[in-house]
Amino acid sequence: MIKIIKIAAVLSLLFLVGACSTLTSGEEPELLVTTEYGNISKDDLFKEVANSERGKELIQKLVYMQILKGKYEVSEKEVNQRLGEIKEQVGDEEAYxxxxxxxxxxxxxxxxxxxxxxxxxxxATTEGVEVSDKQIKDYYEQHKDQYTEVRTSHILVDDESTAKEIEKELKNGADFAELAKKQSTDQVSAEEGGDLGYLSGRSQEMDPTFLAAAMKLKKGEVSEPVKTVFGYHIIKVTEIKETPLSDVKDQIKQALMSRDAKPVQEILNNLNKEIEIEEAAFKDAFKDVEPK
Known part of the structure; x- marks a missing residue:
């Protein structure tokens, strides 16, 4: 059974409800501001809000969220978990x-x-969507690079011939870090023996060709010369850390559910069927949303 949400009832969440009653009852409007040049009443503010796009957006938000909160439950734990994920992705406090x-x-x-x-x-958009453990495991295996971090070092040079010479020296037992310090044109990493820290398949700031080559290497393995827009790289992986499936199972499940989610406009149009608009000023705010 559809529960009708009346706009007048929702407006009680705002001080605007006083304006609604005075507009229809003929009572003297309650004043908010008085000046020698004129007064501003709740009626004035209500009309301003009702006629502005921002005001209509505010009413939409209040109404839709009230309905959704009646249908679904979102815990503080869920919010904090997502917040923690964002902080982890963003980095340190300054970056946050x-x-x-x-x-x-x-x-x-x-x-x-x-x-x-x-x-x-x-x-709301994923209600009824089911994801199996097999689907989650398959996704994890297919996107393993996103859940794997590799500590990477490199030696960057300008031309392929120099890169091949370095490759030959490494095969003959030369120390990677020492060669990086002496020959790498990447001065910042060269000082650290070529060390670039940990990378993963999600490292968007890294050249994709370099990243793809690094993610294929095993611990201790050194690549052939890899060409990018920066020059030729000899890449070495020194450590590998894999995030276990159990740690990312919920994230993967949400990603798979999102893939089969209903369009937001479909949800909004369904919610509109549960709304009875008593204030004509807000009728436009709850028109059906056309699919893009």
Whole structure:
């Protein structure tokens, strides 16, 4: 049975509800601001909100979230888990602060509010979607590089002939770190014996050709010369860390569910069927969304 959500009831979440009643009852509007040049009432503010796109967006958010919160449950644990994943992906505290600013969040609470809303819509769009353990395991095996980190060193030179000479020296027992210090044109990593730290299949800042070659190597293995836009690399993997399936099972399940999720506009249009609009000013805010 569909429960009808009346817009007038939802507006009680805002101080605008006072304006709704005075507009229909003929009572004197409650004043918010008084000046010698004129006054501003709740009626004035209500009309301003009702006629602005931002106001309609605010009402949409309040109504849709009220319905979704009645249908689904999102725990604080789920929100904090997703927050932790974002922090891990972003990096240190400075990078996290930059991330918040870039995404338009004034603070972490705004980000958490956004995460909570996203999780409600995720549950709405993926309701009824089932993912088996076999599907999760298959995905993990097919995308193993995303869950594997390799500690990588390299020697970068300008031409292929020099790279082949270095390759020959390494095969004859030369020390990789010493050659990197002497011959690599990457001065930053050269000082560390060519060490670049840990990389994974998710390392977007790394050249894809270099990354693909590094991810194929076993521990202690050295590559043939690899050409990129920067020159020719001799790559060595010194450590390998694999994230076990158990640690990423939930993430993979969500990714697979998202793949079969319903379009958001379909969810919104279904929610619109549960809304009875008593305020004519907000009728446009709840029109059916056309698929793009």
């Amino acid at each position: 602060t930059m991330f918040l600013q870039k995404q338009g969040f004034n603070n972490e609470e705004e980000l958490k509010d956004h995460i909570e809303q996203s999780l409600y819509f995720f549950k």
